[in-house]
Amino acid sequence: MTPIDLHSKSKHLFVLILLCLATAFESKAQTFSTVFAFDGTNGSQPNGPLAQGLDGNLYGTTSNGGSQNLGTVFKVTPTRHLTTLYHFCSQVECADGGVPESGLVLGTDGNLYGSTTFGGVHNAGTLFRITPQGLLTTLYNFCAQPGCGGGYGTNQALIQGTDGNFYGAAPSGGRNRGGTIFKISPAGKFTLLYSFCSKPDCADGSAPNALVQATDGNFYGTNQFGPGGTVFRLTPSGTLTTLHRFCVQTNCGYFPAAGLTQASDGALYGTTAFSVGSSFGTAFKITLQGAFTTIHRFCTDLDCDDGAFPRGKLIQGTDGNLYGTTTRKRSTANGGTVFQLARSGSLTVLHTFPGWRSDAPGVIQATDGNFYGTTTDATANHHGIIFKLGIGLAPFVETAPPAGAVDLSGATAVDVNRAPTR
Secondary structure, eight states: OOOEEOGGGTTTSOOEEEOOOTTSSOOOTTEEEEEEEOOBTTBEEEEEEEEEOTTSOEEEEEEEOTTTTSOEEEEEOTTOOEEEEEETTOSGGGTTOBOOOSOOEEOTTSOEEEEESBOTTTTSOEEEEEOTTOOEEEEEETTOSGGGTTOSOOOSOOEEOTTSOEEEEESSOSTTSSOEEEEEOTTOOEEEEEESSOSGGGTTOEEEOOOEEOTTSOEEEEEEESSSOEEEEEOTTOOEEEEEESSSSTTOEEOOOSOOEEOTTSOEEEEESEETTTOSOEEEEEOTTOOEEEEEESOOSTTOTTOEEEOSOOEEOTTSOEEEEEEEOSSTTOBOEEEEEOTTSOEEEEEEOSSSOOOOOOEEEOTTSOEEEEESSSSTTSSOEEEEEEOSOOOOOEEESOOTTOOOTTOSOEEETTEEEO
16 A cells, blocks of 8 residues: 655644554444452542544543542553553642543643642642653643632643644633633643633533534634533634534433534534433534534434433544443433444444443544444442453554544555655
8 A cells, every 4th residue: 555645634634643543442333341340549530631642552541549539640551551650649739739630632642641639729620740650740720810710620621723722611710711722831820711601591501512623723612501502613723703602402411511523524513411302411523614404313213222311422423423422221220321423413332331321422433443442430449440342443544633534544554754654
């Protein structure tokens, strides 16, 4: 196969490359397995999206457990060996923060970035950088601005923009107590971009979820309230446009509990945790111009086999389908699900968790082709697990972070500035 040459696009793309590990995380058709079960001492209640490092390992956070019982950062290898890289609140007066609930994002420098909801200088959470070896640096302490104008510590994942800065959403705090959108440089320079509830009756929404940067360069996201939630567009300079208000249609969905993903067709896809009528949530599609379509309603059959209350972000797999999780089924005898969703709306349940509730905050597809995620309540001791789901998709090469609409799913080699990387 002819290698892909990124030379002509290098000024627009990040050229750090995640290469699939040919023998690691082996892929098998339709298999589910537990990669690791937490026991409390090494963390408890894993949450937020996992991140795959440049070394091929998976990185994440737990919101509880560890030496101070206030959360950890962990690494898990292809051989399923877990290392606790950091125990939060290890510093005096919890200056390093605690209770990380947002997961991690891989930066182009190879480090991981995340946030805490507790602790820090102002006891309102922090933004941090951590190396793959476990060296943690606090970049920002929330509530450093008067009246917590920048927002409180966030449980929403950061993203890295095409300008190299990180962008995030704080669901609470801000100038109007409706949450904020902010930018922070890798060196820790914090910039407030928008404070929600700046319009009468919070017409612009409140409690924002994690962002996505679309191919037009703007940021898109959802608000949980306003009153049933909104979809918005935010320019890099901070100008906000509301594209959709939930519950303006019959049998509508409302309360989007996760951010959006942009699929290869250019449209944005997301979920609502609730809906009028069934009350168990929806999946939707919205164009960058605001044309909105509900593509799936959860719990449409008597036994609710397709799951209920989706709360994790959808992702697009290398097969073009969307993948996500639900919190639980209607029956208290069954937990949540991992599902495959065609962009047309046809849904296939891939796995059902045991127990009455399984908070699985979405999945990622690693470069071995398999899907990985965490869930909090799928074990008897309720400390949570890391799981792997294989459906037979092939390994692939990925830019880090993903670069727009460039598709490397079938590549076996990549030229970076005319230097082959394999």
